[in-house]
Amino acid sequence: MELNFEQQEIYKLQKDTLVNGLIDIVPLESFEKKLKESILNNKPLKIKFGLDPTAPDVHLGHTVVINKLKQFQDFGHQIQIIIGDFTGKIGDPSDRDATRKQLTDEEVIYNAKTYFDQISKIIDKENIEVFYNSKWLKQLDLEEILNIASSITLTRLLERKDFTNRFNNNKPIALHEFFYPLMQGYDSVALECDIEIGGTDQLFNLLMGRHMQGHYKQNEQVVLTLPLLEGLDGIQKMSKSKNNYVGIDESPKDMYGKLMSYPDDLMEKYINLVTHYSIENKKALIENIKQNKIHPKNAKMQIAKHIVTLYHGDKKAEIAEQEFNNVFGRNALPEQIEELELNAGIYNTYEFLTDNLSLFSSKSEARRMISNGGVKINGEKLDETQLKIKLEDEMIVQVGKRKFKKIILK
Amino acid sequence: MELNFEQQEIYKLQKDTLVNGLIDIVPLESFEKKLKESILNNKPLKIKFGLDPTAPDVHLGHTVVINKLKQFQDFGHQIQIIIGDFTGKIGDPSDRDATRKQLTDEEVIYNAKTYFDQISKIIDKENIEVFYNSKWLKQLDLEEILNIASSITLTRLLERKDFTNRFNNNKPIALHEFFYPLMQGYDSVALECDIEIGGTDQLFNLLMGRHMQGHYKQNEQVVLTLPLLEGLDGIQKMSKSKNNYVGIDESPKDMYGKLMSYPDDLMEKYINLVTHYSIENKKALIENIKQNKIHPKNAKMQIAKHIVTLYHGDKKAEIAEQEFNNVFGRNALPEQIEELELNAGIYNTYEFLTDNLSLFSSKSEARRMISNGGVKINGEKLDETQLKIKLEDEMIVQVGKRKFKKIILK
Numbered sequence: 041m042e043l044n045f046e047q048q049e050i051y052k053l054q055k056d057t058l059v060n061g062l063i064d065i066v067p068l069e070s071f072e073k074k075l076k077e078s079i080l081n082n083k084p085l086k087i088k089f090g091l092d093p094t095a096p097d098v099h100l101g102h103t104v105v106i107n108k109l110k111q112f113q114d115f116g117h118q119i120q121i122i123i124g125d126f127t128g129k130i131g132d133p134s135d136r137d138a139t140r141k142q143l144t145d146e147e148v149i150y151n152a153k154t155y156f157d158q159i160s161k162i163i164d165k166e167n168i169e170v171f172y173n174s175k176w177l178k179q180l181d182l183e184e185i186l187n188i189a190s191s192i193t194l195t196r197l198l199e200r201k202d203f204t205n206r207f208n209n210n211k212p213i214a215l216h217e218f219f220y221p222l223m224q225g226y227d228s229v230a231l232e233c234d235i236e237i238g239g240t241d242q243l244f245n246l247l248m249g250r251h252m253q254g255h256y257k258q259n260e261q262v263v264l265t266l267p268l269l270e271g272l273d274g275i276q277k278m279s280k281s282k283n284n285y286v287g288i289d290e291s292p293k294d295m296y297g298k299l300m301s302y303p304d305d306l307m308e309k310y311i312n313l314v315t316h317y318s319i320e321n322k323k324a325l326i327e328n329i330k331q332n333k334i335h336p337k338n339a340k341m342q343i344a345k346h347i348v349t350l351y352h353g354d355k356k357a358e359i360a361e362q363e364f365n366n367v368f369g370r371n372a373l374p375e376q377i378e379e380l381e382l383n384a385g386i387y388n389t390y391e392f393l394t395d396n397l398s399l400f401s402s403k404s405e406a407r408r409m410i411s412n413g414g415v416k417i418n419g420e421k422l423d424e425t426q427l428k429i430k431l432e433d434e435m436i437v438q439v440g441k442r443k444f445k446k447i448i449l450k
Numbered sequence: 451m452e453l454n455f456e457q458q459e460i461y462k463l464q465k466d467t468l469v470n471g472l473i474d475i476v477p478l479e480s481f482e483k484k485l486k487e488s489i490l491n492n493k494p495l496k497i498k499f500g501l502d503p504t505a506p507d508v509h510l511g512h513t514v515v516i517n518k519l520k521q522f523q524d525f526g527h528q529i530q531i532i533i534g535d536f537t538g539k540i541g542d543p544s545d546r547d548a549t550r551k552q553l554t555d556e557e558v559i560y561n562a563k564t565y566f567d568q569i570s571k572i573i574d575k576e577n578i579e580v581f582y583n584s585k586w587l588k589q590l591d592l593e594e595i596l597n598i599a600s601s602i603t604l605t606r607l608l609e610r611k612d613f614t615n616r617f618n619n620n621k622p623i624a625l626h627e628f629f630y631p632l633m634q635g636y637d638s639v640a641l642e643c644d645i646e647i648g649g650t651d652q653l654f655n656l657l658m659g660r661h662m663q664g665h666y667k668q669n670e671q672v673v674l675t676l677p678l679l680e681g682l683d684g685i686q687k688m689s690k691s692k693n694n695y696v697g698i699d700e701s702p703k704d705m706y707g708k709l710m711s712y713p714d715d716l717m718e719k720y721i722n723l724v725t726h727y728s729i730e731n732k733k734a735l736i737e738n739i740k741q742n743k744i745h746p747k748n749a750k751m752q753i754a755k756h757i758v759t760l761y762h763g764d765k766k767a768e769i770a771e772q773e774f775n776n777v778f779g780r781n782a783l784p785e786q787i788e789e790l791e792l793n794a795g796i797y798n799t800y801e802f803l804t805d806n807l808s809l810f811s812s813k814s815e816a817r818r819m820i821s822n823g824g825v826k827i828n829g830e831k832l833d834e835t836q837l838k839i840k841l842e843d844e845m846i847v848q849v850g851k852r853k854f855k856k857i858i859l860k
Contacts, residue, residue, distance in 0.1 A: 130593045133600035180592045182633075183540045189626035190543035194604075194617070197625065207604065215607065215632075216599035218625060223592075 047079050054079070054115050057319045061108070061312040063240045064265040066247065071262045074234050084118040088233035088249070088261070090224060091121055091155065093128040093148045098158040099285040100347075101269045101278030104313045105237055108266055110163045112235075119168045122227050123152050126174040133216060148172070158288060161351050176230040177223055188222055191255040197221075200244040221245045225252035233261045240265040269313055274303035292352045296360035299344035300368070304336045307343065315346055368441060377436065377444040384449045386430045389422070399439050414440050457489050464489070464525050467729045471518070471722040473650045474675040476657065481672045484644050494528040498643035498659070498671070500634060501531055501565065503538040503558045508568040509695040510757075511679045511688030514723045515647055518676055520573045522645075529578045532637050533562050536584040543626060558582070568698060571761050586640040587633055598632055601665040607631075610654045631655045635662035643671045650675040679723055684713035702762045706770035709754035710778070714746045717753065725756055778851055787846065787854040794859045796840045799832070809849050824850050 043051055054075055065071050078085045089109055096102070109119050131142040143151070156165045180188075197218050198207055206213050225248030228236060232253075236246050243265050250260040268277045271284025278285045286298045302310070308326050311317065317325065325342075328334045334342075341361065348357035382396060390403040393415070400406040407424065409415055415422040416438040417429070433449040453461055464485055475481050488495045499519055506512070519529050541552040553561070566575045590598075607628050608617055616623050635658030638646060642663075646656050653675050660670040678687045681694025688695045696708045712720070718736050721727065727735065735752075738744045744752075751771065758767035792806060800813040803825070810816040817834070819825055825832040826848040827839070843859040 126592070130596065133593075133597040177592050182536070182587050182590045182595060183543075185592060185595055186540065186626040186629060187543040189629065190624050192625050193622040194625065195620070195622060210605070212603040212605060214600050215602050215604065215628060216596040219596060219599065222625075 043076060043080060051076055051079050053319075057111050058108070058115075058264075060319055060322065061104075061266060062264055063267050064243055064263060066243075066250070066263040070260070071235070071264070074262060078117070078234075084116055085112070085234040086118050086120055086231065087112045088120050088122060088228060088231060088236040090227065090236075090238070091123050091152075093123050093125045093143060093151050096155075097280060097287050097289065098155070099278060099280065099287045100314050101271070101285060103159075103162060103288065104266050104269050105239065106159050106162050107313065107316065108237055108264070110316070113163050113167060119163065120171060120231055120233060121168055122171045122173050122231070123148065124224070124227075125172045126177040126223070127220065129174060161288060171227075171231065173223070173227050173230070177226070180226075188226060188252070188255075189219075191251065192222065221248045222252065225249045228261050229253055229256045229258060232258055234259075235262045235264060237264045237266070239268055241268060267309070267313065269309070270302075270306055272298055272302045274306050286347075288351050292348050292356040292360035293363055295348050295351065296344050296357070296364050299347055300340055300364065304340070307336065307339060310343060315343060316350060317346070377446045379446045379448050381448045381450050382431060384431055386428050389427050389429050392429055393437070397437060397445050399437065399443060399445065409439060453486060453490060461486055461489050463729075467521050467525075468518070468674075470729055470732065471514075471676060472674055473677050474653055474673060476660070476673040480670070481645070481674070484672060488527070488644075494526055495522070495644040496528050496530055496641065497522045498530050498532060498638060498641060498646040500637065500646075500648065501533050501562075503533050503535045503553060503561050506565075507690065507697050507699065508565070509688060509690065509697045510724050511681070511695060513569075513572060513698065514676050514679050515649065516569050516572050517723065517726065518647055518674070520726070523573050523577060529573065530581060530641055530643060531578055532581045532583050532641070533558065534634070534637075535582045536587040536633070537630065539584060571698060581637075581641065583633070583637050583640070587636070590636075598636060598662065598665070599629075601661065602632065631658045632662065635659045638671050639663055639666045639668060642668055644669075645672045645674060647674045647676070649678055651678060677719070677723065679719070680712075680716060682708055682712045684716050696757075698761050702758045702766040702770035703773055705758050705761065706754050706767070706774050709757055710747075710750055710774065714750070717746065717750060720753060725753060726760060727756070787856045789856045789858050791858045791860050792841060794841055794843075796838050799837050799839050802839055803847070803849075807847060807855050809847065809853060809855065819849060 055072065058075075059065065074085055077083070087109060089105065098106075113119055125143070125145075125148045128143045128148060129145070152170070156168075156170075159165065198204055200221065203213060203217075205211075221244065224245050227233075228249030229252050233249065236249050238246050243263070246263040246265065250263060253260045270276065271278035271282055272286070273282070273284045276282050276284060280287075286295055290298075299310075307329060311322050311325055315322065325334070325339065329336060329339050341364075344364075345357050345361050348360050352360075380397065387396065389410075390406050393406045394400045394403055399415075400409065406415070410422050410424045413421050418432075418436055419438075431447055431449060433447070435447040437445045437447070465482065468485075469475065484495055487493070497519060499515065508516075523529050535553070535555075535558045538553045538558060539555070562580070566578075566580075569575065608614055610631065613623060613627075615621075631654065634655050637643075638659030639662050643659065646659050648656050653673070656673040656675065660673060663670045680686065681688035681692055682696070683692070683694045686692050686694060690697075696705055700708075709720075717739060721732050721735055725732065735744075735749065739746060739749050751774075754774075755767045755771050758770050762770075790807065797806065799820075800816050803816045804810045804813055809825075810819065816825075820832050821834045823831050828846055829848070841857055841859060843857070845857040847855045847857070
């Protein structure tokens with residue numbers, strides 16, 4: 041059972057592509073073996089992805105996993121999405137007395153539809169198997185549940201970070217909470233999944249799938265995790281509540297503009313996790329940026345346009361780019377610039393920039409920016425030796441790329 | 451809703467009798483209230499007792515709880531015995547690979563019958579309600595089980611001593627083990643019990659019944675615990691494996707003999723927990739013993755005869771007592787005494803007792819016993835000043851109450 045030459049090539053391409061961007065592969069040998077067997081026997085792998093039935097607005101942070109699913113799908117593997125409707129429908133029993141946020145069947149189905157409508161911009165939703173885990177979880181009886189529970193020790197469960205922390209800080213953990221990872225693991229038993237994918241913060245829960253399959257004498261799934269994507273601030277995980285996100289339903293213009301605003305050092309991560317470039321093109325682009333063969337700003341524009349294209353198509357992406365160029369492009373000024381009335385005369389450069397225009401909070405800050413070539417007057421770089429400025433009407437003072445002020449003489 | 455005079459008397463008698471011998475009453479006020487309401491409304495209380503389906507040979511240690519149930523039954527309350535067949539039938543899932551000790555339905559029923567045949571010597575078995583807990587436990591689904599589990603925290607569960615110890619000593623606790631106390635507690639929900647009785651080592655599990663009933667918004671049961679009975683050695687809990695027990699199916703003679711052999715200071719406990727004397731008679735007998743109005747040996751004989759009567763009837767108890775008197779009575783010798791051939795002559799007392807007769811393992815032991823008056827020769831106490839003994843044919847040497855040797859001169 042050896043791969044022939046052509047199969048070797050396919051294997052290499054699949055492996056390189058699929059491994060790209062991952063954090064955990066547990067275990068690697070098993071992943072390689074499953075991939076080879078799949079190619080050899082022309083039998084798709086079953087790729088599990090579990091989903092809350094609460095239907096968020098999908099943003100680029102969510103697409104990190106979905107993009108990986110798309111890669112599997114493109115290679116002909118079978119995506120199995122499990123909607124965790126069981127817990128969604130029963131709510132958290134410890135909230136019994138409070139208003140329980142139980143979802144009805146209709147809500148679960150509506151939420152799932154909303155979700156699939158959004159992600160269908162990325163993957164072929166007709167080619168996905170969708171399961172609701174209440175189907176099998178509802179049928180478990182106490183004997184089976186005790187059997188499931190007998191497979192795991194308290195010590196192992198307390199290894200999950202949030203449990204560890206709560207236990208060590210004497211914060212209560214109700215017994216039923218231990219069951220959620222077990223149930224998630226049992227989903228893998230029900231579907232006999234080959235691979236499960238999730239965010240790196242889900243590693244413990246994903247490993248439960250391996251554990252439960254082992255307990256049920258099944259072939260254990262491989263666990264693949266992906267990093268959490270930092271938002272536009274470059275620091276915190278992308279999320280709606282942090283307002284550092286790019287929603288995949290946002291307008292082309294907003295999407296493009298936002299995608300020009302994250303820190304340059306995140307570009308490699310965005311290329312790997314958010315774009316749909318081929319593995320070769322990803323590597324080439326990253327290499328070109330590193331070797332300064334492409335200007336970071338141009339690279340970022342290329343990535344932004346690519347991503348807008350994914351969600352809005354070529355034409356709209358083109359228009360978004362033009363608009364951006366009109367506003368922020370090399371010789372263009374923004375459409376609206378703040379105007380300031382000042383008396384004509386000769387001003388001390390530093391006082392003028394800090395006190396009169398409030399462009400800096402201190403003279404030393406102004407000095408630093410000028411010496412870096414970051415201050416322009418009517419498009420010309422201000423020289424740090426120029427200590428006086430003679431005001432002209434409609435004179436435009438620019439700091440960095442985005443800050444402009446226009447002087448109107450009184 | 452006040453008790454009239456007659457009801458007050460009934461209440462007082464019931465309470466005094468039922469409280470006698472208990473260790474825990476949780477909570478006392480609730481016990482008093484339930485008892486009063488039962489008398490006022492002429493409505494029996496439902497008294498739960500949980501039973502393993504493994505059918506032990508019943509010994510006096512077991513009867514401590516059964517005697518308490520009998521008192522409740524005699525006062526007209528309803529005994530509910532729950533046979534824990536659910537766990538018996540599924541076995542311990544963590545033993546899956548080992549030979550599982552699963553009981554069949556037939557075995558469970560056979561064991562229960564064996565048990566009831568034995569305890570029917572104490573309580574009226576026709577007047578007991580018997581339940582098999584698989585009836586309701588089998589029907590629990592995951593939603594209900596999560597609800598049950600949500601009622602309790604890990605910290606609370608770890609308060610059970612064996613869990614605490616194992617956790618602190620890094621010995622594994624499998625998750626399903628936490629469910630056994632919860633299931634036992636749920637049994638009380640299923641039957642809406644008023645009172646649950648058990649050994650004091652069961653306190654944690656019995657309190658789970660209160661906890662679960664509270665979670666299900668039921669009136670919480672009162673928990674009553676009884677002490678564990680020390681066996682004939684006076685030290686360890688009575689048990690078959692320690693061979694310090696009196697089985698309720700033992701012959702009258704063995705039973706009587708064994709019941710004369712436990713230490714005197716346990717007599718009060720045996721009176722309270724093992725006899726069926728009325729509360730007044732118990733108190734009177736204990737008082738008489740304390741005030742030396744009755745000789746301890748006579749008190750013990752009275753108790754032994756009473757207990758043999760309970761399990762074998764008057765006549766057999768009478769015969770057992772006579773036999774005992776024939777063997778161990780004031781002037782009687784046992785029917786068979788070990789004989790030893792020795793040469794005639796004068797012997798050193800201590801060497802004679804230790805080396806020739808092997809009645810003691812050391813001379814100092816012999817000396818202690820002699821000075822306590824525990825050694826008799828031909829029925830006369832041996833004086834500690836007597837250092838020599840002249841042997842006679844058929845001389846009888848007695849140590850304590852039961853050890854005899856007869857000398858035959860060669």
